[in-house]
Amino acid sequence: MVLRHNGTALVERLDGQDFDFDYGWRLSGTGTWRLADGDGGQVVRLELTTRTRVDRRLPMTATGASAPEPPSTYSWEFSVDRDRHRALTLHFFHGDPDAGNAYVMTRETAS
Template sequence: MVVTSGCGALFYPRLPTVHNASTEELVGDWTGPDGAKVILERDGRAEVRDLGGEDWAFDRGWGLSGTGTWQLIEGASGETIGGAPAVQISITNVTGQIQRPPRSIDKWTTAPYSPIGEYTWKFGMERTKEGLQPYYLAGDPDSPNLYHLKRT
């Protein structure tokens, strides 16, 4: 007898994690998918421009701009990617919202999303030959797409 499950720890992909990142490595200007911009200031302030939502929210095709705060948070099972430390960006002052046109990969994109008052991302981190790269997950958690930020 074979037992299967659509959602289970054994079926989730293994995601890259970093346990020794410093806030100094993260301070600066970053670009994301579809031309999004992320600015992480030394004093904990953050700004995003046209950054799409995480997980299922990304499939709805919206992005937002605004200001708020960022911090490096300790991970815990179920709270961050792989239980590793994460970059948390909380936008509390939304200054704009976009709806990208549907793309062929966005099967679940719906009508424009209702206005968003605030939003929080939790970015995992990966070390590559380019250095530390924060990323967030988009789409189905069983088969997510990783969207990396690249330093500009």
């Protein structure tokens, strides 16, 4: 995921949020993002507006004979926190919300 200063975003192989994670698809494409105030603090709202590719994560963990088609557009909401070194982190929860499984994004440093 690349978040640009002008509010545009590039998404590569990003899994679904909450129960959508269980379907096993990964979306790629372009969209927009913005920093907003959420219930528990600041959040990054990411909108995939143009899907360019769908990949699958195996094994799929969804139950049932058929999973729905991957969406052509999608929205994520990442919580904004600080790690133990005070660096910013973005994460969302996946699967059953009661399980507390976090999908944490790491920042790639410039080379």
